[in-house]
Amino acid sequence: MNYRVSNSLKSLKAYQPGQSEKDVKEKYNRDFFVKLASNESPLKPFDSVILALKENIESLNIYPDPSARGLIKVASKYYSVPEDSILAGNGSNELIDLIIRLFCEPNDSVLTSKGAFIAYKVCSGSNRAKLIEVPLNENYSLSLKEYDKTLTQLDQQNELPKIVFIPNPNNPTGSYISKEELKPFVEKWGDREDLILIIDEAYNEFVSASDFCEGSEFLKFKNVVLLKTMSKVFGLAGLRLGFMIADPNLLSLVHRIRNPFNVNTLAQVAGACALNDTESIENIKKLIISGREDLESFFKDIKIEYTPSQANFVFFDTKKDALIVHDKLLSEGLILRPLIPYGFKSHLRITIGDVEQMSFAKDVLKKVLV
Numbered sequence: 001m002n003y004r005v006s007n008s009l010k011s012l013k014a015y016q017p018g019q020s021e022k023d024v025k026e027k028y029n030r031d032f033f034v035k036l037a038s039n040e041s042p043l044k045p046f047d048s049v050i051l052a053l054k055e056n057i058e059s060l061n062i063y064p065d066p067s068a069r070g071l072i073k074v075a076s077k078y079y080s081v082p083e084d085s086i087l088a089g090n091g092s093n094e095l096i097d098l099i100i101r102l103f104c105e106p107n108d109s110v111l112t113s114k115g116a117f118i119a120y121k122v123c124s125g126s127n128r129a130k131l132i133e134v135p136l137n138e139n140y141s142l143s144l145k146e147y148d149k150t151l152t153q154l155d156q157q158n159e160l161p162k163i164v165f166i167p168n169p170n171n172p173t174g175s176y177i178s179k180e181e182l183k184p185f186v187e188k189w190g191d192r193e194d195l196i197l198i199i200d201e202a203y204n205e206f207v208s209a210s211d212f213c214e215g216s217e218f219l220k221f222k223n224v225v226l227l228k229t230m231s232k233v234f235g236l237a238g239l240r241l242g243f244m245i246a247d248p249n250l251l252s253l254v255h256r257i258r259n260p261f262n263v264n265t266l267a268q269v270a271g272a273c274a275l276n277d278t279e280s281i282e283n284i285k286k287l288i289i290s291g292r293e294d295l296e297s298f299f300k301d302i303k304i305e306y307t308p309s310q311a312n313f314v315f316f317d318t319k320k321d322a323l324i325v326h327d328k329l330l331s332e333g334l335i336l337r338p339l340i341p342y343g344f345k346s347h348l349r350i351t352i353g354d355v356e357q358m359s360f361a362k363d364v365l366k367k368v369l370v
């Protein structure tokens with residue numbers, strides 16, 4: 001069937017999610033797999049969240065609160081921002097899509113880095129915007145010098161992109177941008193009326209570097225937008241919940257184009273509960289940071305090159321065809337993430353799991369890589 005879909009969307013490729021255990025069980029004829037492929041939390045949702053979900057399951061015949069007021073109240077306290085500066089979405093992925101849709105006419109451009117989170121590319125494509133990617137540094141970190149160089153050139157040609165995406169830390173490389181680099185960049189570009197500067201902080205809860213700076217420092221700039229997710233440290237990837245934090249006037253425009261019930265009832269209940277559960281949040285942070293440090297020293301010991309990470313995953317170089325290595329790991333029961341859509345042919349990404357999962361993963365990695 002030759003559907004008459006829009007010509008400008010015909011060449012788009014669907015997002016490739018990490019493989020699930022179900023996907024690989026039959027193919028590799030194994031019952032047991034450890035999946036460390038999608039940067040999820042290795043722990044089940046917090047006990048407090050499970051209880052609250054059970055208590056609310058019987059109200060699912062009623063539509064959710066379209067403005068998620070209870071959730072926004074708790075989130076505004078957690079992130080220390082006024083309630084009208086925060087908007088909830090069906091995962092931060094939905095918010096990436098909405099902001100591009102709001103600002104971009106067909107062929108307007110969006111700027112990010114090569115090797116940055118792939119949703120910027122997918123959502124630019126589906127909104128018919130053009131994606132411009134600046135080069136990465138040699139060590140796979142994002143280069144704000146390259147961002148600045150490209151923005152300056154485009155500005156001189158009167159072709160400034162509408163939106164700039166800066167993931168900090170970045171997925172899939174795990175690198176971060178220090179305060180020393182970020183501050184002058186935001187001060188230069190953050191109050192331009194013709195530009196939206198998005199700092200995507202999906203992983204900032206896992207940062208331990210002392211020279212990191214929270215994007216919230218820059219909220220005085222009217223064109224700075226922060227993105228947050230509840231899919232990582234809060235363990236709610238399956239419910240889909242994220243936040244956009246920005247100037248209330250900008251958010252009122254996003255409200256106009258979002259679906260009325262974009263955040264379902266259970267996500268609203270679970271999100272509010274998780275944000276209040278300080279003890280569980282601290283426990284998972286500790287687990288991930290110590291698992292990451294342990295994995296990085298293991299990579300050092302077995303002489304595998306990796307990019308130092310500030311997130312809940314580590315990006316490493318197999319120095320071989322990553323798809324072949326990935327296949328060998330799968331046949332040993334370990335599911336990691338190949339990064340071909342990002343253009344990385346010899347790298348893989350491993351999410352930090354719990355202690356047992358990491359012990360299994362290290363045994364398999366040693367067997368296959370050394």
Ligand SMILES: Cc1ncc(COP(=O)(O)O)c(C=O)c1O
Binds near residue numbers: 039167171
């Ligand atoms: C940098 C970054 N931003 C945003 C997201 C999207 O998160 P979600 O849509 O689950 O909230 C991810 C998910 O992996 C990510 O890596």
